[in-house]
Amino acid sequence: MLTIVPRPRTLRMSPDEEALTLGTTPGIAAAGAARPVAELLAASLRGRGAAPSVVDADDAAVIVLELTGPDGSRGASDDHIADESYTLDITSAAITVSAPERAGLFRGTQTLLQLLPVDLAASAQLPVLHVDDAPRFGYRGVMIDVVRHFFPVADVLKLIDALALLKINVLHLHLTDDQGWRIQIDSWPDLTAVGAAGAVGDAPGGFYTKDDLGRIIAYAAERFITVVPEIDLPGHTNAALHAYPELNADGVAREAYHGIEVGFSSLSASPERAEVTDRFLRDVLGEVAALTPGPWLHVGGDESWSTSAEDYRDLVRRITAAAAATGKRVIGWHEIGSCDDLPAGTVAQYWSYLQPVAPAADQVRAVVAHGGQVIMSPADVAYLDIRYPEDLPTPGGYALGLDWADGPTSFAAAYGWEPTAIVEGLAESDILGVESPLWTETALTIADVEHLAFPRAAALAEVGWSAAGDRDPAEFAERVASLGPGWDATGIRYARLSEVPWRG
Numbered sequence: 001m002l003t004i005v006p007r008p009r010t011l012r013m014s015p016d017e018e019a020l021t022l023g024t025t026p027g028i029a030a031a032g033a034a035r036p037v038a039e040l041l042a043a044s045l046r047g048r049g050a051a052p053s054v055v056d057a058d059d060a061a062v063i064v065l066e067l068t069g070p071d072g073s074r075g076a077s078d079d080h081i082a083d084e085s086y087t088l089d090i091t092s093a094a095i096t097v098s099a100p101e102r103a104g105l106f107r108g109t110q111t112l113l114q115l116l117p118v119d120l121a122a123s124a125q126l127p128v129l130h131v132d133d134a135p136r137f138g139y140r141g142v143m144i145d146v147v148r149h150f151f152p153v154a155d156v157l158k159l160i161d162a163l164a165l166l167k168i169n170v171l172h173l174h175l176t177d178d179q180g181w182r183i184q185i186d187s188w189p190d191l192t193a194v195g196a197a198g199a200v201g202d203a204p205g206g207f208y209t210k211d212d213l214g215r216i217i218a219y220a221a222e223r224f225i226t227v228v229p230e231i232d233l234p235g236h237t238n239a240a241l242h243a244y245p246e247l248n249a250d251g252v253a254r255e256a257y258h259g260i261e262v263g264f265s266s267l268s269a270s271p272e273r274a275e276v277t278d279r280f281l282r283d284v285l286g287e288v289a290a291l292t293p294g295p296w297l298h299v300g301g302d303e304s305w306s307t308s309a310e311d312y313r314d315l316v317r318r319i320t321a322a323a324a325a326t327g328k329r330v331i332g333w334h335e336i337g338s339c340d341d342l343p344a345g346t347v348a349q350y351w352s353y354l355q356p357v358a359p360a361a362d363q364v365r366a367v368v369a370h371g372g373q374v375i376m377s378p379a380d381v382a383y384l385d386i387r388y389p390e391d392l393p394t395p396g397g398y399a400l401g402l403d404w405a406d407g408p409t410s411f412a413a414a415y416g417w418e419p420t421a422i423v424e425g426l427a428e429s430d431i432l433g434v435e436s437p438l439w440t441e442t443a444l445t446i447a448d449v450e451h452l453a454f455p456r457a458a459a460l461a462e463v464g465w466s467a468a469g470d471r472d473p474a475e476f477a478e479r480v481a482s483l484g485p486g487w488d489a490t491g492i493r494y495a496r497l498s499e500v501p502w503r504g
Contacts, residue, residue, distance in 0.1 A: 139433025337363025
């Protein structure tokens with residue numbers, strides 16, 4: 001049984017042909033724009049004990065990377081969704097990965113890595129096969145909340161590598177909330193000087209400098225993952241309201257907050273604060289947009305319960321206008337669909353349930369009716385912070401996960417949902433993609449994040465990549481089990497769910 005996650009579009013085996021023997025010093029042939037992809041593949045093989053070399057395209061090599069498109073230099077960090085299609089051919093003599101663009105070429109190398117053993121200090125046997133593959137949805141994301149608990153750059157880079165192997169192509173960073181402000185803003189320095197201190201409970205705070213975020217973005221882009229920064233507005237803003245009194249209607253700074261309640265904070269919609277609020281929006285969203293080459297900017301919009309409906313609509317109009325003025329495509333949580341004046345192409349991120357709670361479905365349809373699209377993140381199956389049904393040993397020995405989204409989420413449930421079946425009236429073309437958010441109320445360390453995310457992130461990856469149709473949870477679990485040795489080798493602290501027949 002071949003163990004590729006997510007399942008490729010086409011896979012043909014040739015069991016009667018002689019297998020390929022991959023030695024410990026394979027050559028990787030690549031030219032031009034394919035060369036950086038070859039270097040990343042070589043680095044991965046070295047991490048498994050091999051000693052590969054990257055050679056020119058005309059040189060003899062057992063692994064060949066080919067760009068076939070008219071402009072193979074393009075990738076996922078451009079202002080479009082990259083072509084991620086690829087083919088992988090393994091014969092008894094060579095391995096060839098070909099793709100029209102670098103993004104697809106990289107995805108093909110991740111399939112190859114899944115087929116290889118984690119220990120390449122000795123020769124490996126590979127079956128003769130042909131894979132022809134492409135994703136169903138162009139947006140396949142995981143969100144990490146770095147506010148409720150903060151994670152240093154190195155932790156985020158480790159997470160990026162694990163997501164890349166699953167062909168996930170978006171990392172959504174939730175950078176601001178009530179508990180802290182995690183991104184440097186030059187024009188409003190107290191957002192981090194004051195607002196970054198602390199996290200949930202007694203945990204330490206922290207923030208990313210612009211260079212820090214640039215390092216994350218560049219590392220992700222090399223792996224054809226686009227970083228989507230989120231500045232959550234107009235609610236979830238207590239850290240900003242604590243740092244700058246003038247953002248409050250009464251001009252009084254709010255107390256720092258390190259709990260886990262939501263819905264109590266809001267920017268002021270009062271006419272007396274309009275100038276400072278609009279300057280804040282222009283400055284903050286402008287600086288954040290300038291940091292990322294990706295096409296999207298997330299502005300939140302959720303759980304603004306302390307804001308009147310009229311003030312909410314006014315603030316969202318101003319927030320989304322400021323975001324669109326940066327040249328980015330605006331994303332907001334689905335509540336923004338209650339507003340009429342959204343910028344063209346706005347994306348609503350749906351976070352209600354498989355059975356929508358009113359008025360979530362209407363808000364999503366309203367965004368689509370005005371030319372927008374939807375990211376599907378139904379909380380009861382896609383949220384990675386919801387606890388597992390079984391009690392498992394955790395990295396820190398304390399309980400992980402919450403159960404607010406209709407209780408625990410099993411591995412089978414995370415795998416078994418269909419994005420087009422949630423909101424009636426949506427066509428597949430109305431759905432930009434899928435995303436699994438991970439809120440970190442209970443996750444203190446990156447090991448905690450890994451335990452909650454894996455293996456369920458693999459389910460999200462297949463829901464977003466593989467063709468629609470009947471899904472067999474048992475068969476999928478067999479394939480996911482093959483990822484365990486690689487996760488073990490790279491120190492990923494995944495949850496060893498009983499639903500998966502892990503090896504060893």
